[in-house]
Amino acid sequence: MSDRFDWSSEPELIDVRDEGRSRAALEALGEQTWREALDWLYGEAMRRPMHGQAYPESRASFFGAANRPAPAPISPTRWSEVLEEFRERVAPATFNAQHPGSFSYFTPPPLPSSIAGEVLAQWIHQGVDVWHAGPIGAFVEEEVASWLRDLVGFGPDGWSVLTSGGVMANVMAMTMARDIWLAKLRGLPGPPRGAALEGVRVYASDQTHFSIARALGVLGFPDDTLVVIESDEQFRLQGPPVAEAIERDRGAGLTPLAIAAVVGSTNTGSVDDTPGLADVAEREDVWLHVDAAYGGAARLSRRDAHRVPGLERADSVTVDPHKWFFQAYDIGALVVRRREDLLSTFHRAPEYYASNRPEDEPLNWYQYSIEGTRRFRALKLWMSWKQLGTAGLGALIEQNDDLAAYLAARCEAEPDFESVPAVPELSVVCFRHLPADREGWSAGMLDEYQVRLQRALEISGEAWVSVTTLRGRRFLRAGVVNYLSTEADIDRLLAALRRLSSDVLADLDLG
Numbered sequence: 001m002s003d004r005f006d007w008s009s010e011p012e013l014i015d016v017r018d019e020g021r022s023r024a025a026l027e028a029l030g031e032q033t034w035r036e037a038l039d040w041l042y043g044e045a046m047r048r049p050m051h052g053q054a055y056p057e058s059r060a061s062f063f064g065a066a067n068r069p070a071p072a073p074i075s076p077t078r079w080s081e082v083l084e085e086f087r088e089r090v091a092p093a094t095f096n097a098q099h100p101g102s103f104s105y106f107t108p109p110p111l112p113s114s115i116a117g118e119v120l121a122q123w124i125h126q127g128v129d130v131w132h133a134g135p136i137g138a139f140v141e142e143e144v145a146s147w148l149r150d151l152v153g154f155g156p157d158g159w160s161v162l163t164s165g166g167v168m169a170n171v172m173a174m175t176m177a178r179d180i181w182l183a184k185l186r187g188l189p190g191p192p193r194g195a196a197l198e199g200v201r202v203y204a205s206d207q208t209h210f211s212i213a214r215a216l217g218v219l220g221f222p223d224d225t226l227v228v229i230e231s232d233e234q235f236r237l238q239g240p241p242v243a244e245a246i247e248r249d250r251g252a253g254l255t256p257l258a259i260a261a262v263v264g265s266t267n268t269g270s271v272d273d274t275p276g277l278a279d280v281a282e283r284e285d286v287w288l289h290v291d292a293a294y295g296g297a298a299r300l301s302r303r304d305a306h307r308v309p310g311l312e313r314a315d316s317v318t319v320d321p322h323k324w325f326f327q328a329y330d331i332g333a334l335v336v337r338r339r340e341d342l343l344s345t346f347h348r349a350p351e352y353y354a355s356n357r358p359e360d361e362p363l364n365w366y367q368y369s370i371e372g373t374r375r376f377r378a379l380k381l382w383m384s385w386k387q388l389g390t391a392g393l394g395a396l397i398e399q400n401d402d403l404a405a406y407l408a409a410r411c412e413a414e415p416d417f418e419s420v421p422a423v424p425e426l427s428v429v430c431f432r433h434l435p436a437d438r439e440g441w442s443a444g445m446l447d448e449y450q451v452r453l454q455r456a457l458e459i460s461g462e463a464w465v466s467v468t469t470l471r472g473r474r475f476l477r478a479g480v481v482n483y484l485s486t487e488a489d490i491d492r493l494l495a496a497l498r499r500l501s502s503d504v505l506a507d508l509d510l511g
């Protein structure tokens with residue numbers, strides 16, 4: 001055994017060539033690290049959903065008196081000491097998706113089998129890029145991609161590709177709309193650029209995710225390309241106002257390019273009328289993209305799939321398994337009706353990726369994505385999907401939907417709570433506490449009260465919800481995407497809000 005790693009106090013954790021020396025040490029490292037994770041899970045994560053420190057305090061706790069990042073470490077540290085630092089400085093300051101009172105953004109707890117799959121994926125380290133860099137990674141992703149394609153309901157010509165998340169999938173979808181559809185509409189020989197991006201219109205609701213606007217900006221479209229259409233009273237985009245806007249824009253000599261629907265909006269979980277929008281898209285010859293980053297998972301449930309109809313009528317669909325498939329970060333997906341669309345948009349042929357045996361026609365995933373080398377994201381989903389089955393994943397979705405309905409029904413039944421909309425379409429509930437003696441309050445005061453109540457809840461550690469704004473008014477937002485929560489946790493949430501109310505009221509300047 002050479003001494004080339006002897007500068008380290010634990011060369012056996014670096015040099016894996018000598019199994020006799022390193023295997024036991026690596027097993028111990030695995031055990032210690034996994035145990036550390038479980039100590040965090042059953043300690044910090046089950047204690048409270050979120051630590052109570054506000055941002056400046058939390059920052060000062062991590063960075064210390066200097067309040068800025070420390071310089072990179074020059075000398076090695078033993079793994080046990082690094083773990084100790086994790087225990088002291090990182091573990092106490094987490095957001096804890098696993099806490100049953102955690103009603104988060106779209107950040108559900110990951111399944112333990114997904115975490116285990118992630119660990120294996122990192123060990124085998126398949127770069128999912130050119131086939132030779134991750135041969136088995138290519139196949140597992142192909143299989144998972146076909147499961148997602150089937151879930152969305154596209155036929156054998158469909159395809160999908162894993163992404164870093166929903167934002168990347170939306171950017172890629174808008175790229176396809178630009179390079180394929182706009183080129184077709186404008187009769188261009190190649191992908192439109194520069195002046196060819198002017199006078200184009202893309203339609204989305206006021207509930208669309210920010211990434212649609214970001215995508216259009218990144219792709220070089222002028223700011224007025226996105227036409228924001230008011231959603232209905234249930235926060236859904238309907239076909240008729242989109243059809244009207246398209247007609248108006250055509251009349252003005254503009255080029256309607258795409259409709260970007262959202263199925264499971266970030267604010268309220270609202271589901272745009274995809275079948276109605278698909279009719280408009282077909283009639284008007286525009287691209288239909290559906291951002292089902294969250295809501296697409298409802299297709300896992302036979303009972304609840306009908307809540308997200310029409311996905312199969314889109315040209316492209318974003319589905320984000322690190323949302324409601326309970327996956328470890330990160331894993332998103334773009335699912336497309338025609339495999340060819342991805343290939344013709346993203347395919348490049350660098351000489352260093354020339355195939356040794358082109359006749360084998362290997363699947364080179366880099367040709368289907370903006371990204372090059374991608375992590376072996378598919379393995380954790382492949383393993384955990386096998387472990388639970390579609391039926392098991394669907395059961396978790398149904399429990400969340402039922403729990404959200406329970407929260408909304410309680411808000412409806414109790415005089416001091418209200419929810420909007422009264423019946424959730426999926427598993428997000430926006431609601432407000434209405435204290436009894438709020439006579440004479442301005443609307444702004446009630447808004448401020450919700451914000452302070454959320455902070456009081458966070459400090460209490462009893463549960464966690466976020467705050468959002470709907471039509472200018474503040475609401476508490478419960479993302480019921482936690483498969484560990486039960487009705488008792490919803491009861492605890494409402495009880496905690498009521499209990500915290502009096503202190504919040506006392507602090508609120510009622511003048």
Ligand SMILES: Cc1ncc(COP(=O)(O)O)c(C=O)c1O
Nearest residue numbers: 106165166167168209266291293
């Ligand atoms: C509807 C919707 N689309 C896209 C995204 C972006 O997903 P990501 O943050 O995984 O990139 C989100 C995130 O919450 C979302 O709610």
